[in-house]
Every structure is written in structure tokens, then in C-alpha cells.
Amino acid sequence: xxxxxxxxxxxxxxxxxxxxxxxxxxxxxxxxxxxxxxxxxxxxxxxxxxxxxxxxxxxxxxxxxxxxxxxxxxxxxxxxxxxxxxxxxxxxxxxxxxxxxxxxxxxxxxxxxxxxxxxxxxxxxxxxxxxxxxxxxxxxxxxxxxxxxxxxxxxxxxxxxxxxxxxxxxxxxxxxxxxxxxxxxxxxxxxxxxxxxxxxxxxxxxxxxxxxxxxxxxxxxxxxxxxxxxxxxxxxxxxxxxxxxxxxxxxxxxxxxxxxxxxxxxxxxxxxxxxxxxxxxxxxxxxxxxxxxxxxxxxxxxxxxxxxx
Amino acid sequence: xxxxxxxxxxxxxxxxxxxxxxxxxxxxxxxxxxxxxxxxxxxxxxxxxxxxxxxxxxxxxxxxxxxxxxxxxxxxxxxxxxxxxxxxxxxxxxxxxxxxxxxxxxxxxxxxxxxxxxxxxxxxxxxxxxxxxxxxxxxxxxxxxxxxxxxxxxxxxxxxxxxxxxxxxxxxxxxxxxxxxxxxxxxxxxxxxxxxxxxxxxxxxxxxxxxxxxxxxxxxxxxxxxxxxxxxxxxxxxxxxxxxxxxxxxxxxxxxxxxxxxxxxxxxxxxxxxxxxxxxxxxxxxx
Numbered sequence: 001x002x003x004x005x006x007x008x009x010x011x012x013x014x015x016x017x018x019x020x021x022x023x024x025x026x027x028x029x030x031x032x033x034x035x036x037x038x039x040x041x042x043x044x045x046x047x048x049x050x051x052x053x054x055x056x057x058x059x060x061x062x063x064x065x066x067x068x069x070x071x072x073x074x075x076x077x078x079x080x081x082x083x084x085x086x087x088x089x090x091x092x093x094x095x096x097x098x099x100x101x102x103x104x105x106x107x108x109x110x111x112x113x114x115x116x117x118x119x120x121x122x123x124x125x126x127x128x129x130x131x132x133x134x135x136x137x138x139x140x141x142x143x144x145x146x147x148x149x150x151x152x153x154x155x156x157x158x159x160x161x162x163x164x165x166x167x168x169x170x171x172x173x174x175x176x177x178x179x180x181x182x183x184x185x186x187x188x189x190x191x192x193x194x195x196x197x198x199x200x201x202x203x204x205x206x207x208x209x210x211x212x213x214x215x216x217x218x219x220x221x222x223x224x225x226x227x228x229x230x231x232x233x234x235x236x237x238x239x240x241x242x243x244x245x246x247x248x249x250x251x252x253x254x255x256x257x258x259x260x261x262x263x264x265x266x267x268x269x270x271x272x273x274x275x276x277x278x279x280x281x282x283x284x285x286x287x288x289x290x291x292x293x294x295x296x297x298x299x300x301x302x303x304x305x306x307x308x309x
Numbered sequence: 310x311x312x313x314x315x316x317x318x319x320x321x322x323x324x325x326x327x328x329x330x331x332x333x334x335x336x337x338x339x340x341x342x343x344x345x346x347x348x349x350x351x352x353x354x355x356x357x358x359x360x361x362x363x364x365x366x367x368x369x370x371x372x373x374x375x376x377x378x379x380x381x382x383x384x385x386x387x388x389x390x391x392x393x394x395x396x397x398x399x400x401x402x403x404x405x406x407x408x409x410x411x412x413x414x415x416x417x418x419x420x421x422x423x424x425x426x427x428x429x430x431x432x433x434x435x436x437x438x439x440x441x442x443x444x445x446x447x448x449x450x451x452x453x454x455x456x457x458x459x460x461x462x463x464x465x466x467x468x469x470x471x472x473x474x475x476x477x478x479x480x481x482x483x484x485x486x487x488x489x490x491x492x493x494x495x496x497x498x499x500x501x502x503x504x505x506x507x508x509x510x511x512x513x514x515x516x517x518x519x520x521x522x523x524x525x526x527x528x529x530x531x532x533x534x535x536x537x538x539x540x541x542x543x544x545x546x547x548x549x550x551x552x553x554x555x556x557x558x559x560x561x562x563x564x565x566x567x568x569x570x571x572x573x574x575x576x577x578x579x580x581x582x583x584x585x586x587x588x589x590x591x592x593x594x595x596x
Contacts (some may be wrong), residue, residue, distance in 0.1 A: 122432075124437045138467065172477045193409070252592075253591060260589070278541075
């Protein structure tokens with residue numbers, strides 16, 4: 001067998017770093033955590049699922065239909081369960097969670113990864129486009145979270161990774177404001193969720209990736225506004241240029257992101273806010289600095305609104 | 310109420326104007342001679358508080374979640390006043406409950422009023438402002454739109470976080486057309502926000518989240534003693550609308566100031582703590 005396969009197999013029995021990522025001793029696969037990943041048929045979700053399976057973890061991976069997930073990851077095995085989730089349909093989610101429990105007995109890690117990008121200025125997008133982005137990226141995420149939490153609460157353990165985006169921390173650029181709003185919302189609700197589920201031994205991490213080399217920017221994934229307003233031509237041009245120059249050339253390595261999430265899931269004190277990518281770190285840092293500066297600049301106004309003593 | 314004649318009176322459209330911050334703003338604006346269109350669910354209530362329709366004041370009954378009603382309302386404002394200069398997206402309410410306690414319906418409802426309604430108004434008003442190459446949009450967020458740390462207000466926070474992100478983008482999109490945009494993050498202001506008449510509680514509370522309920526009740530017990538003065542809030546907004554270079558992010562309240570600083574510090578610390586992980590995700594660059 002080829003070298004990489006040998007290394008993968010060897011990693012099951014020894015502490016061998018795979019592609020620079022150290023894994024814990026995986027010889028006792030019975031104890032390996034069970035992950036449920038939404039949006040596992042492409043992008044970060046797919047790469048995460050593959051990395052997990054290669055390293056002896058067990059995975060339930062979802063897509064909108066069975067063929068999509070089976071084409072990506074194969075059919076059911078002892079360590080992999082393809083599941084179907086329509087994010088807006090709570091029945092499919094309940095069923096998928098039940099199937100996961102029937103197959104694996106528990107759910108240790110939930111990765112709320114399913115989501116898509118919507119480009120277009122605030123004014124350009126129609127009501128349906130705005131609501132759809134929220135339906136998937138926010139309400140769908142909440143639907144899945146609500147279905148899995150009771151399982152984790154009974155276990156008194158679990159870890160939820162909610163995929164936000166660097167655009168969910170800083171959105172000061174044109175043409176992605178609604179997508180950014182969905183990712184801001186994910187961050188906000190996750191902060192609250194993190195406090196609320198602590199008593200149950202459940203951990204929450206908000207993941208803010210920068211640009212990673214997936215199909216996110218491709219025409220199939222990043223939705224374009226149906227009604228382009230000619231007044232925003234410069235924005236359209238800038239976005240077109242961004243896609244042209246970045247699609248397929250993003251700096252972030254999804255396999256490394258996967259490795260970090262896996263390591264974080266084994267960390268007894270995981271991050272609440274996890275920015276991934278040099279770009280994400282820079283943008284986050286810049287946003288905090290500029291916000292602090294604005295806070296300072298307007299301090300007198302800010303603190304002027306109290307009732308007189 | 311006496312109305313001063315103001316040479317450069319602006320035309321303001323304020324949503325959620327029947328009580329709280331919105332009502333205070335409407336009154337202050339009229340007192341200083343501005344012209345005001347105010348949307349509310351309850352026309353009688355606002356007329357009792359402010360007065361009848363006049364050359365300066367246009368109360369409108371509007372379901373802000375209805376694109377059609379918002380469209381009609383904006384048309385009525387323009388028909389009455391000729392144009393719009395300032396939009397204040399203020400309509401919204403508090404929704405309590407642990408994140409996992411709220412039903413899909415409750416979640417969509419609070420997003421409908423707090424967030425999607427803002428977009429409805431922006432869609433209608435932006436073209437008017439862009440055409441004049443001027444104007445100001447105030448999106449009223451919340452300190453809860455910068456941090457989700459308030460117990461039992463996570464979904465409400467999510468609606469306010471959404472406003473924060475959307476408004477950051479809007480401010481850049483509007484700049485090209487001379488439209489100013491300010492995101493306002495009020496802390497606790499003495500309004501009916503926590504009162505049973507305004508706030509909504511979960512229809513299906515879960516026993517397991519009793520600690521959240523306790524913390525929530527504690528917070529709600531301060532209703533009526535919040536430090537923020539709605540009239541001072543209004544004074545600030547009116548002042549900011551006159552500025553050549555208004556802030557994009559405007560926190561209001563000593564509590565908001567302190568909480569914002571703390572949150573920023575916390576995130577900065579985490580950024581540092583996990584820095585080596587964060588920067589390790591690039592593809593190896595081969596020479």
C-alpha cells in the first residue's frame with residue numbers, strides 16, 4: 001500500500017503525527033468521540049469528516065439528500081453514518097439525530113457547519129433572499145442545536161462548534177452585509193448558549209474562519225443577488241474581482257482547520273472565540289482596535305445619557 | 310406643546326414610536342422644530358402622547374414586518390413632507406428564554422420585528438437618500454448586540470448582533486452616496502423594555518434551565534431603575550444627526566461603555582491565547 005495509507009493506518013495504533021497534526025492514542029477506537037457534522041458533503045464539513053474518519057473518529061455527516069452525502073463520503077459503515085437534514089424541517093432533524101443515536105449510542109461533538117454565502121448590498125437583496133440566508137445559517141443552526149442539546153444534557157457532556165466567519169466579527173465592507181449579519185447572529189447566540197449549557201458540562205466554540213480553500217466563493221456556493229442595482233456597480237465589480245482572484249487560491253488549508261477543531265474538542269479548556277487564519281486574526285485585531293478607538297473618541301457622549309443623580 | 314420654527318428642519322422617520330426611546334425621540338424632535346413621521350402599532354396611543362396629525366407630525370399605523378405596509382408608509386411620509394432626511398430604525402422588543410427554550414416560531418418572530426423590519430425600511434428609504442446624496446440612517450442595536458453575555462437574552466442578542474453586522478456593511482455601502490449611517494448600542498434605559506407589556510417570555514420554558522430563569526428574573530427586577538434617560542438618548546441622536554463626521558459605532562450608557570470595553574478585552578485575550586493555532590492554518594508556501 002502507498003505511503004500515505006500506511007501512515008494513516010499506522011496512526012491508528014501509534015501516536016503518529018499525520019500531516020503535522022498530533023493525535024491522541026487511537027488504538028482503542030471504542031472510546032473515540034462521535035461527531036455530527038451538518039453540511040458534510042462539501043467544503044469544510046467534508047474535509048473535517050474525512051479527517052475525522054481517517055483518524056479513527058466516528059462521524060454522522062449530513063447533506064440535503066442521501067446521494068449528496070453518499071457520493072462524498074460513502075455509504076453507512078461502523079464508523080460513518082450518512083444522514084439527511086433539511087435545515088428548515090425539524091422532523092428531518094429529529095429523525096437524523098435519532099438515527100445517529102441508534103447507530104452510535106451518543107453524540108459527543110456537534111459541528112453546525114451548514115450555511116452559504118449571499119452577496120448583494122442591503123438595498124439590493126429582496127425579502128426572500130434575506131430570509132433564506134437566515135433560514136439556513138441561523139434558524140437552521142438553531143433547529144439542529146435544539147435537537148442535539150437534550151442528548152448532550154443527558155450525557156452531561158458535549159461540545160458544540162458553531163461556524164461563524166470572520167465576516168461575523170467585522171463587516172465593514174460592501175456587498176456581504178446580510179451574510180455577515182447571519183454570522184454575527186451565530187456569534188451572539190453562541191455566547192449566550194455557552195453560558196447556558198455550562199452547567200450541563202457542554203462546551204461551545206464559535207469558529208471564525210478567514211478565507212479557506214473550498215468552493216465557498218464559487219458560483220455554486222456564493223449566491224448572487226437576483227436583482228443587481230446598477231447604482232452599486234463598483235461593489236459588483238469589486239466582488240467579481242475578489243472571486244476571480246481568490247477562488248481556488250485562498251490561503252487557508254481546510255485540513256489544518258479540521259485538525260485544530262479535533263484538537264480543540266480534546267482540550268479541557270477550549271476557546272469560546274476561535275479565529276482561524278492569519279487574515280481572520282488581523283481583521284479581528286483591527287476591528288477591536290478601531291472599535292476601542294471609537295469608544296474612546298465618543299466616550300463623553302456615551303456616558304452622558306444617565307439620569308441626573 | 311409649543312413648536313419652534315426651525316430654518317433647517319429635517320424630516321425624520323422614527324419606527325417603534327409609541328413608547329420608550331422612540332416616543333422620547335419623537336417628542337424631542339418636535340420640541341426642537343423638526344418634522345416627524347412616526348410608526349406605531351397603536352395610533353391612538355401616540356396621538357394621546359404627542360398630538361394629532363399636523364404639518365409637523367405624521368403618525369402612521371404600520372406593521373413593520375410587512376414589506377407592503379412599509380412601502381405604503383414611506384410613500385405616505387413623502388407625500389406628506391416631500392422627502393425623508395433621517396431614518397431611525399428603532400422598533401423592536403425583548404425576548405427572554407434560554408437559546409434552546411425558544412421555538413422556531415418565536416425566534417423568527419423576534420427576528421421579524423427586530424431585524425427584518427429594519428431591512429424593509431432601508432429598502433424603501435435608501436433610494437430617497439441616495440438620490441439626494443445625503444441623509445442619515447440610525448439603526449438602533451443594543452449593547453446586547455455586542456455581547457451575548459446577558460442571561461436568558463441570547464436570541465434577542467442574536468437579533469441585535471445581526472443589526473450590528475448589517476449596519477457595518479450598510480455604512481460602507483451608503484458612504485459612496487453621501488448617506489451617513491450610525492449603529493447605536495444603548496445600554497439599559499428606563500423604558501418598558503422589561504415590562505410584561507413589552508417583553509416576551511418563552512411559550513414552552515424548560516425546567517432544566519432554571520438557573521437561566523433565575524438570572525433573568527434578577528435582571529428584570531431592575532426594570533424601572535435603569536440608569537439611562539431616554540430624553541438624553543434623544544438629545545444625543547439629534548446632536549449626532551447634525552455632525553459632519555458622525556460615529557459609525559455609538560455606544561450609549563456608562564454600562565454600555567464598560568461592558569463594551571470588557572468584551573473587547575476578553576476577545577483580545579483569547580486572540581492572543583490561541584494565536585499560534587490561528588496563524589497555523591495556511592497552506593505551506595513552496596519556494
